[in-house]
Amino acid sequence: MNKMPFDRPSNSEDELLPEYQFDYKKAKPNHFANRSGKxxxxxxxxxxxxxxxxxxxxxxxxxxxxxxxxxxxxSSGGTV
Numbered sequence: 001m002n003k004m005p006f007d008r009p010s011n012s013e014d015e016l017l018p019e020y021q022f023d024y025k026k027a028k029p030n031h032f033a034n035r036s037g038k039x040x041x042x043x044x045x046x047x048x049x050x051x052x053x054x055x056x057x058x059x060x061x062x063x064x065x066x067x068x069x070x071x072x073x074x075s076s077g078g079t080v
Contacts, residue, residue: 046054054060 046060054063
């Protein structure tokens with residue numbers, strides 16, 4: 001039986017061939033990634049005491065939206 005070219009023992013140091021090495025410095029952002037129809041999500045880290053009260057994202061969003069509605073409108077249009 002003839003050995004196939006890929007039947008050689010693998011080298012643990014160099015598992016991928018050089019043509020499969022990816023240079024992340026040359027990577028460009030994917031302009032089509034946001035077109036999935038899903039809303040853009042932003043991650044915010046809550047302090048532990050706040051996270052105990054608001055354990056679900058829906059509850060945090062509901063309270064923050066109510067707070068935004070109650071805030072006086074700023075003429076500059078900036079955020080807090």
